[in-house]
Amino acid sequence: MKTAILIPCYNESKTIEKVVTDFKRVMPHADIYVYDNNSTDGTERIARDAGAIVRHEYKQGKGNVVRSMFRQITADCYILVDGDDTYPAEDAPEIERMILSGEADMVIGDRLSSTYFEENDRRFHNTGNRMVRKFINLFFKSDLKDIMTGMRGFNYNFVKSFPIQSKGFEIETEMSVFALINNFQIHEIPVDYRDRIEGSESKLNTFRHGYKVLVMIAALIRDERPLLFFTAISLILLVIAGIYFFPILFKYFSTGYVLKIPTLIVISTVVIIATVIFFTGVILHVLKRQHRDELEHHMILLNELKDE
Known part of the structure; x- marks a missing residue:
């Protein structure tokens, strides 16, 4: 059984070494892939020196990166995690176990039931997470606790059947809705969340990306319902x-x-x-x-x- 750790990165030089080394320590059997998305701060070199398999996606945006990852990598279990060191590697083995045992097609790392609201002091981010969750659960008759988490696990069937349309951060919402609509087995597990370290800046613009997510939800309702x-x-x-x-x-x-x-x-x-x-x-x-x-x-x- 092959497990692949997928880490999309854009200018994460301050954290990527720790993320890679943490996953190598916790999951030494897994292949760790870092996909560099036009970084200008040396992220690629640091990731390679830390022992990751480094590849490139030149079309900007997280959705574009994840599309390339899903197309190019073959594994039995895929664990997608951000490169900003906000998700501990220690939660990954349980995600892997649930995927490889067949308990779930997609495992969602639920931040919102854990430490997210304590660690994240960006008020509009918190409000946006709650609002998106309510919209999705209302229109798609679900009870998901975290729609936009950056830590998830997938099996082979999910990855190879997911037609990604998003280019940016809307990808998390699209993943959740695709799984709900197509009757994939979803499990959520609480995962610890820690805010970015000092000097590490979020690429997420609250209002611009929030607007894109809302447009994505409307498009998904139109297309799926x-x-x-x-x-x-x-x-x-x-x-x-x-x-x-x-x-x-x-x-x-x-x-x-x-x-x-x-x-x-x-x-x-x-x-x-x-x-x-x-x-x-x-x-x-x-x-x-x-x-x-x-x-x-x-x-x-x-x-x-x-x-x-």
């Missing part, structure tokens, strides 16, 4: 149409005259659009179900190829 998404839009349009239509209807009942003919034409157009949008959702819902069937077939083929 099309019937819900387009039905909601149809209902909003019908409510707007009703607000303008019923006063005209009541006036007709009281006077016998149809007033505001142009408004009625616009209302009729809105109702037609709402109907078209609803049936668009129905069609996409059927196509999505067919896609899930194809994914199941793909998973069977993956298992057959792996056995060979």
Whole structure:
């Protein structure tokens, strides 16, 4: 059984040596891969000197890095962890055990039930984590405790069937939703979280990346729950149409005259659009179900190829 430790890095020279050496100590049997994402501070050299296998991804963004990792590396267990030394290596063996035993397809390192809110004093980060968690759990009928953690474990089937669309930090949200939608077995385990050391700066911009995550959630709801998404839009349009239509209807009942003919034409157009949008959702819902069937077939083929 092969385990791969995947560490995406961008300018983490102050912490990457410790991250690599900690994982080499705790999991000496694992291959440790550091993917350098255009660092300018010597991260690549430090990681290589520490004993990691160093590769490069030149398209900027964590999503791009993870895509390359998943495409290029073959293993039975993958453990993805940030290179900023905020996640202790000591939690990795339990993640590995759950993946290799078949208990989980994806293991989430849950910071939010552990030390995250004590260690992280960035108020908007904390609020954003809670908000994203509520959105995901509401729309995808789940009870995940940490959506955006940077420490996760995956099995071979998850990694090789995950079509990554994200380019940046939205990748964590996309992973969680993909697992929920496609019925992968998910387990969460509490992991300790420690804030960055002095002099190590986060690459996460609270508002810019927060906006991207919210856009990603909306896109995922549209793509993964099309019937819900387009039905909601149809209902909003019908409510707007009703607000303008019923006063005209009541006036007709009281006077016998149809007033505001142009408004009625616009209302009729809105109702037609709402109907078209609803049936668009129905069609996409059927196509999505067919896609899930194809994914199941793909998973069977993956298992057959792996056995060979």
